[in-house]
Amino acid sequence: MTYPTAGRAWQAMRSLVLEQHDRRAEVCQALDMSFIKVKALYKLARGPMTMRELTDALATDKPYTTLVVDYLEDRGLVERTRHPEDRRSKIVTITAKGAAEAEKANAILGAPPAPLLALPEEDLAELDRILAKLAGD
Template sequence: MSEQAASRVWQRMRALVLEQHDRRREVCAELGMSFIKVKALRRIARGPLTMRELTEQLSTDKPYTTLVVDYLERRGLVERSVHPDDRRCKIVTVTAAGQAASKVAEGIINEPPSVILELPPAELAALDRTVAKLAVD
């Protein structure tokens, strides 16, 4: 029954990501900020965003986004500027320091668990191909 296999796969993937290899605490300790702020920083580092876009990405509300960006700006990691075409909007951009901090975060978060690295090369390659199909983005 392939439905059961799918369920098994899903539960194990969840366990791996959320329990066995959760690096959130580590990242927060390293950067000295809450995880939602790390997430905000990483998104901004990926490319400039308006406040509204960032609010959507973080799935939070506008007032809190203001607080988060205030915090990151105070630490010199991001900057606000007025949108050239629509002066109501602000564009949030990462600074050099922010880019560096984001890289540190990515390094910790994207470090794969050793169990994946230890797979036989052929099996890893197959896994790579399959998982690529699962990721829409």
Template sequence: MTASGVPEASGDLAARVWREMRTMVLDLHDRRRQVCAALDMSFVRAKALRRLAAEPATLRRLAADLATDAPYTTVIVDDLVRRGLVVREVHPGDRRQRIVTITEAGARAAALAESILSEPPAPLRALDPADLATLHRILRTLTGPDGPGGPEDADSAGGRDDADGPGGPEGPPGRVSGRGG
């Protein structure tokens, strides 16, 4: 219903709900900067670690998952290798490709990032248990039984995370390619 009592079109309501969800997660309770500070790296690097914690990946697969171009993905992986967080090896099934695997130190960093990102904000914790259960049921319906976004990561808006976060260590929001430090 609108303020005048007229039923709201479902598309308009869906758009409003989506805006409010984005505001809650990305504006009011954005934890990306905390992750960057805790790990001393850009968010896209932390995202790469979280992705590689699930399973090793080729550079091509990692670039697709991060929504970054191949040269920038190489920069990311080179930095993570220098930090001892991942190793790059010859792919066992195709010697022409390289596969990136997380190290123990990288897995610890990915777990720290995940714990920061997974901490529910106080307003969510304060919800009535019945409302929280309803919200959980609705979100499970939207994200599927396999968790956030099904095969894609929920924090990635179609595979994208604004790469480095809002004004993150490597530049303005939306930057997904280039040679960041």
């Protein structure tokens, strides 16, 4: 069964966020790092993670996650410590400096684009209602 209207709406949403108003390049330039490193900071801002959890969250492999964490650690954005219950495991925790950078990234990525801001309030309210319904709220 096909749903042409739903397909058009989905394509429009994808295009809007991932093509027309993609802020990844802007955030990478502002933080002077690749987007996967920004993504790691964003994930770690929610709370400490083991290297394995971070690898899964980033959908990367272990060696690449290690390179990402090495870079972030060298810049003073995260700290790696031994897991208290598993000596073979490391926990990665964001630092205050890293949290500030994650917040800067979140502000850039979360800023609504001009066409959205130009919509009338009633359209924004309707869009908000629909998106909340899609998200299951």
